Amino acid sequence: MVHPVTSMVTPSPVKTFGFLVLPNFTTIGLASAVETLRMANLAARRPLYRTVLIAASLEPVTASNGMRVLPDHGLGDAPPLDALFVVGANPIDRSRATRPLTDWLRQLARQQVPLGGICTGSYLLAKADLLKGYRCTIHWEDLQVLQEHFPGIVISSQLFELDRDRYTCSGGVAAMDMMLQLVAREADGQAIAAKAAELLLCDRVRGERERQRVPLRTLLGSGQPKLSQVVAIMEANLEEPLGLEELASLNDVTVRQLERLFHKHLQRTPSQYYLELRLSRARELLLRSDVQVREVALACGFSSPAHFSKSYSRFFGLSPLGERRQASLH
Known part of the structure; x- marks a missing residue:
């Protein structure tokens, strides 16, 4: 049985994490991230995180496995965010890096909103010129693509990279590891992340130093x-x-x-x-x-x-x- 995490610390305001879903996004990456935040709320027995889905329009977005999701907001009516994660397409679709999309991401960066990429989401951040001077990662299948198109950025083969206000992960269940590490950074975060991992049946929380098994x-x-x-x-x-x-x-x-x-x-x-x-x-x-x-x-x-x-x-x-x-x- 998972016991709730209790604390005498004054509860922090609820953080709103936005997830920008692109057509052909990876469902497992999105679900791993969103469910981890939900489990953190359950572990803490109070709302810590609110998640919202954002897309280029309010039309349903189809994932790479055919599943369709209905976004909560378009680019024009997105609420104030504490972080925004781009859930990339699989395979990378370079045509999705439209001017309105990259301009919106740059606007968030100017507002000092932390930006993240899940799976191939790093490609869109790089295309928007928002990864220069940062360490980032991407799924091993797309490492060479990112290196070839953006030789000026530092790319690793780690599971995820948390570099100041840029959070990127390789996709799949690595999105869960990344979110657990972000949760662990908060007040009482270590205990909450540990309990959330138990709820997720995750036998251990993988850290930033762990690498993808790149063939x-x-x-x-x-x-x-x-x-x-x-x-x-x-x-x-x-x-x-x-x-x-x-x-x-x-x-x-x-x-x-x-x-x-x-x-x-x-x-x-x-x-x-x-x-x-x-x-x-x-x-x-x-x-x-x-x-x-x-x-x-x-x-x-x-x-x-x-x-x-x-x-x-x-x-x-x-x-x-x-x-x-x-x-x-x-």
Whole structure:
């Protein structure tokens, strides 16, 4: 049973979050965001958030799965907002970035309304020139499109990015993770977010540092078979990591050539990438099994628990035991 969150803090005003739905929007992204805010209201036993659907007109908007939703407002009669999230089309429809739409988004930005993107919503924000100087993300299928069309913005492969007043996520259930993190920022927010996650049957709240599982073929394309082969060998040898010389030899390249490939296509050294693979595997074991930390360290190629803990803390921002304790609270 989920117990209500109680507090002596004076209740905050209800925040109005708007969701701009574009034709062919992703239903799962919209529902994950809206339902999370509804669960936050239930967990707090008082209204914290009000959600409104906004569209270019008051006509029904059809989602990518054929479902139709009726917007509450058009651009011209939208209420004052505490945040606006663009729920993007799947696939990206560049024709939807109309002048009235981008002008309206820029107007909200001038009014200092936080702006967000769900799934491909980041594309419209970028088209409106509202992501320069911000970190943002988008679904892995559209990372290259965003990079090619907007080379001046910082794009990550994280599940979501909360950078000052820009909130973007990769779509799907990552919208739930993003909303839970926004809820957690408020007064009593950590407890409310934890209870909301329980109501959503979410076993843990994923943080900003977690990455999308981007298929390597998507990052590299078909033109880098050597690099793909090296990474496959790394993934198959996490418990007993291979040295750079051995990796290079197995793939008929020099260590220098290997380093250049990783730097050019993955923006990391081979050692850094290998370490991230091992740490990501360790995190899965910590959160999804009861394996002791010492055994996790050995299974992921660390010679001692102390070395493992130091590396893990540096990368994820908390120790292996701290990670496991935090997960148990949600």
